[in-house]
Amino acid sequence: MSPETERYLTAAAVLLTYAAFCGLVLWRRRRKHSLAPIGGKTGNDPVLVAYASQTGFAEEVARRSAEALQEGGVPARLAPLEALDGPALAKAGRAVFVISTTGEGDAPDHATRFVRRVMGERAALEKLDYGLLALGDSSYARYCAFGRQLDAWLQTQGATPLFDRIEVDDGDGGALRHWQYHLGKLTGGPAAPDWAPARFAEWRLVERHLLNPGSPGGPAYHLVLEPTEGGAEWQAGDIAEIGPRNARAALDRFPPYFTEALRDRMLPDDPAELAGASPEQARERLKPLPHREYSIASIPADGRLELVVRQARHPDGRLGIGSGWLTEYAPIGSPIALRVRSNRSFHGPDGGRPMILIGNGTGIAGLRAHLRARAAGGRKDNWLVFGERTRAQDYLFRGEIEAWAAKGILARLDLAFSRDQERRLYVQDRLREAADTLREWVAKGAAIYVCGSLEGMAAGVHAALLEALGQEELERLAEDGRYRRDVY
Structure with a gap:
């Protein structure tokens, strides 16, 4: 056996062992973060995750939402909408709702009791903060009607939206990523990989300059990107989803077989930090990064896509994942993974x-x-x-x-x-x-x-x-x- 072959076999064995270790850690972590029962407590008051589901999709999204919150360190409890009433909502403090619409704008069958007994009455929800995901199909005349109805009722009862209602058209992955993005902000911790990874196109960063030198706030940059192939269409109000990466130069200090495995991975921290990391730390840092979202600052007639990005920093001084990649690490001329997401709720009047x-x-x-x-x-x-x-x-x-x-x-x-x-x-x-x-x-x-x-x-x-x-x-x-x- 040649030295070269032996080296690759050794590397393969190491990777297989490491994968098994990661699987064990993940299994233990899932056990540790099992969902809290209705009314249960896990240290502090959990976020209520309520759902109304006709086919089971809304229930599955709600379960994944609860798991995402708990993975981020926020206790969560899952409940079907019919298990709740006004006092339960008032006591919740924080809640997220995953709501589907069935038929011609109706509530799912199991939620009709809630509509009749709870939404027909006054509820004192002034202390409730909430987010709402409405699932629907725009081929129907009353698209997301029940989600919109519940959102309006919550606000008339005094509840405060944590963010604007998100509507999902026929399982649209972009809208689900947007929901997951807001869940990540609720936890305040590291964002989890996207449930429905975007199919990014390759763009090229052609210009970057600081907009506010000397500002008492964080640096804000004006970025200009162009597609590497063909063109792209969007409207004012649309969103650019970015797949961030980190500085490739830092990978040069690792052996070739290691950098080959990392070449196309999205790393949450400077790759140099992997040196000397424990397997648990390495596993966390090798996870594919979640996307980041930025409002598009230009129109297609400009011939280029422009962004305004403010640098974000962690308490320890590290740059944020998306802003660090776009404003610091990505060299001018480098490829940027980008997808335009339609944002109909912010299109022009x-x-x-x-x-x-x-x-x-x-x-x-x-x-x-x-x-x-x-x-x-x-x-x-x-x-x-x-x-x-x-x-x-x-x-x-x-x-x-x-x-x-x-x-x-x-x-x-x-x-x-x-x-x-x-x-x-x-x-x-x-x-x-x-x-x-x-x-x-x-x-x-x-x-x-x-x-x-x-x-x-x-x-x-x-x-x-x-x-x-x-x-x-x-x-x-x-x-x-x-x-x-x-x-x-």
């Missing part, structure tokens, strides 16, 4: 309505795409309300925004730089100052689009809109598709 665009920070990306589309279409009835930390360092795309104002593309521009004065000033404060104008625009048919941070900004803007327009009017706007959000 029908009928050429006026638009009120509200956002902060990197939320300018989604708003910029809409404004570029409006400018290309000659629409000038646009109002931008944008906020960041300082005018000098954080006025993202200042030249472009001020050019739109000068040309009349922006009929109105309101800016809020929170740290430029002693009293903090935010976009919701600008909305309150312009409440009369806001009501006038809405009366003329304007649609309101919000893009940016879920924590702080989105809730503050929603409260300001409630004050100016009232609960009934804001609900009507949402039902008519005139109040849309892309918040994260």
